[in-house]
Amino acid sequence: MGIKVDFRKRFYKDNGKKKGKEPSFTVDVNFEAGNELVVLFGQSGSGKTTTLRCIAGLEKPNGGKIKVNEKVYFDCHKRIELPPQQRSLGYVFQNYALFPHMDVKKNITYGLNGWKEDEKEKRLKEMLQLLHIEGLEDHYPAQLSGGQKQRVALARALAPKPDILLLDEPFSALDIIVRMKLREKIKQIQKDLNIPVLFITHNHVEAFTLADKVVVYHEGRVQQVGTPEEVFYNPKNRHVAELVGVNNIFDNAEIVDCGNSDNTVIRSGNMNIIARRTHHKNGEKVAWGVRPENLYLLAPHKKADENTVNIFKGTVTTVVNKGTSKVVAVELDIDKKTILVEISNRIFEEMELQPRSECLVKIEPDDLLIFV
Amino acid sequence: MKYNMLDQVWFPLYITLKISLVSSLIVAILGTVISYLLARREFMGKWLIDSLVTLPMILPPTVTGYMLVVLLGKRGIIGQTLFNLTGISILFTWQVAVIAAFVVSLPLMVKTTTSAIEAVDRELEYVAYTLGKSELETALFITLPLAKKGILAGIILSFARAVGEFGATLMVAGNIPGRTNTMAISIYSAFQGGNSELANTLVIILVLISLLSMAITTKLVNRWKL
Numbered sequence: 030m031g032i033k034v035d036f037r038k039r040f041y042k043d044n045g046k047k048k049g050k051e052p053s054f055t056v057d058v059n060f061e062a063g064n065e066l067v068v069l070f071g072q073s074g075s076g077k078t079t080t081l082r083c084i085a086g087l088e089k090p091n092g093g094k095i096k097v098n099e100k101v102y103f104d105c106h107k108r109i110e111l112p113p114q115q116r117s118l119g120y121v122f123q124n125y126a127l128f129p130h131m132d133v134k135k136n137i138t139y140g141l142n143g144w145k146e147d148e149k150e151k152r153l154k155e156m157l158q159l160l161h162i163e164g165l166e167d168h169y170p171a172q173l174s175g176g177q178k179q180r181v182a183l184a185r186a187l188a189p190k191p192d193i194l195l196l197d198e199p200f201s202a203l204d205i206i207v208r209m210k211l212r213e214k215i216k217q218i219q220k221d222l223n224i225p226v227l228f229i230t231h232n233h234v235e236a237f238t239l240a241d242k243v244v245v246y247h248e249g250r251v252q253q254v255g256t257p258e259e260v261f262y263n264p265k266n267r268h269v270a271e272l273v274g275v276n277n278i279f280d281n282a283e284i285v286d287c288g289n290s291d292n293t294v295i296r297s298g299n300m301n302i303i304a305r306r307t308h309h310k311n312g313e314k315v316a317w318g319v320r321p322e323n324l325y326l327l328a329p330h331k332k333a334d335e336n337t338v339n340i341f342k343g344t345v346t347t348v349v350n351k352g353t354s355k356v357v358a359v360e361l362d363i364d365k366k367t368i369l370v371e372i373s374n375r376i377f378e379e380m381e382l383q384p385r386s387e388c389l390v391k392i393e394p395d396d397l398l399i400f401v
Numbered sequence: 402m403k404y405n406m407l408d409q410v411w412f413p414l415y416i417t418l419k420i421s422l423v424s425s426l427i428v429a430i431l432g433t434v435i436s437y438l439l440a441r442r443e444f445m446g447k448w449l450i451d452s453l454v455t456l457p458m459i460l461p462p463t464v465t466g467y468m469l470v471v472l473l474g475k476r477g478i479i480g481q482t483l484f485n486l487t488g489i490s491i492l493f494t495w496q497v498a499v500i501a502a503f504v505v506s507l508p509l510m511v512k513t514t515t516s517a518i519e520a521v522d523r524e525l526e527y528v529a530y531t532l533g534k535s536e537l538e539t540a541l542f543i544t545l546p547l548a549k550k551g552i553l554a555g556i557i558l559s560f561a562r563a564v565g566e567f568g569a570t571l572m573v574a575g576n577i578p579g580r581t582n583t584m585a586i587s588i589y590s591a592f593q594g595g596n597s598e599l600a601n602t603l604v605i606i607l608v609l610i611s612l613l614s615m616a617i618t619t620k621l622v623n624r625w626k627l
Contacts, residue, residue, distance in 0.1 A: 113530040116531070120525045126522065126529075140534075189532065
């Protein structure tokens with residue numbers, strides 16, 4: 030059970046005239062998932078929507094195979110290409126795509142082809158109840174709020190009992206409270222129906238809170254597949270790291286000592302940093318990174334005890350107020366590297382920081398991420 | 402009265418409305434199909450079809466009329482075949498006037514309707530496909546209903562163009578009293594013949610018809626919310 034996706038789709042600049050031309054963009058996707066909530070995560074234009082459209086049969090891949098619950102949707106070699114009508118899927122678009130000339134009742138029951146009238150009526154009631162939109166059946170889409178529209182779109186997609194649910198940034202146009210409620214709803218629906226749900230987002234909070242499994246995209250390719258914890262705390266490469274909010278990334282570092290203790294020493298410019306033990310070898314070129322919220326700022330006079338490592342002196346250059354916290358840019362004395370530190374408003378007040386203040390930045394070896 | 406009401410006023414009015422209504426009906430059906438294909442499908446020769454349909458909008462109606470004579474006349478490809486098969490010569494009949502009106506008004510229908518269909522959100526069609534609806538069902542119940550304002554505008558424009566058609570009609574159907582003397586042609590010949598009373602009467606009726614059809618359209622369109 031579940032979904033198996035492995036396909037390539039090439040795009041050409043001149044609308045498909047591909048003779049003797051290099052594709053201008055290629056989406057090359059390969060992942061598997063069970064009956065779980067899978068978040069496709071990446072920037073706009075990284076191939077997430079193309080993936081959903083190929084699964085839905087709205088776009089034809091150039092090669093590969095797509096299988097949902099043992100049903101082959103597409104197989105290049107066997108020349109199988111089911112039309113979207115036969116794929117049994119629910120598709121929800123970002124801008125809801127409700128039929129504006131039909132009321133809510135007609136929208137929801139539109140996909141119930143060949144159902145008897147009383148069955149349709151029963152299914153409509155179930156859907157209205159499931160999504161808490163009872164009483165709206167006679168309304169037209171123009172009379173609904175954004176949240177209600179998206180609930181109707183979900184009801185319409187779920188009504189024909191699809192084998193798989195595809196959601197393309199369904200909540201990005203909604204306000205935060207409605208969005209949080211609908212996220213819970215989606216999670217619960219996925220558990221109740223026990224079908225694969227593919228959910229596109231470029232919002233990393235959404236990806237983290239929603240996903241059983243995250244598929245990270247960058248420039249048409251899958252970079253990493255894993256649980257939210259794996260992807261967010263252990264990004265495989267710098268593309269994934271950037272996407273999951275590791276804002277401090279430094280290239281051109283080298284492993285100098287991975288040997289004897291539990292620690293690994295990395296040399297980055299004139300800086301020696303200690304990280305936890307890794308599988309990287311001595312002399313290997315790496316990049317390292319750390320999340321702004323995992324860094325500590327200390328007053329400049331603070332005495333370090335013997336066990337403390339990775340403390341660097343620097344000067345505050347700018348402060349950005351995020352409302353609930355402050356992001357402080359610190360220029361380190363060594364190599365003039367700029368590093369971003371996110372601290373609570375309370376600590377910020379206590380330290381009386383301002384531009385040109387001196388301070389110490391502390392990096393916990395556990396929080397240091399190493400990737401190629 | 403310097404003219405015969407029945408022959409010189411009511412007959413031209415009757416034949417004009419007959420030609421325009423029949424032509425508009427064909428334009429409405431064929432024009433919608435062509436517009437849907439142009440807006441939604443990619444196929445070989447799409448450019449050619451688009452150009453052929455649009456051409457009569459740019460050409461002088463006499464040129465369009467001349468080409469129709471060449472095609473439909475007894476020595477033309479279509480005219481000859483038709484004559485050999487049935488013994489009927491189509492030139493100088495009200496039916497050939499319908500063909501002329503159709504050819505000159507089709508571009509107005511296709512241009513308006515194509516852009517109306519293109520303006521319908523494709524995602525609505527995609528949703529219908531994923532809900533198991535065929536392309537034909539989707540076109541009939543989603544795309545065309547949502548483009549209906551544009552389609553109606555196209556039909557009205559085509560009807561108006563057919564009512565006012567002069568040049569091509571004169572070339573293929575002539576000005577045969579009691580057969581092909583449409584309003585536009587009658588006005589011209591009344592004017593040529595110095596019968597200004599007849600010309601005035603015909604002009605007033607033509608203007609009234611045009612105003613009426615515009616009023617009806619506005620009313621219909623305003624009643625549709627979408």
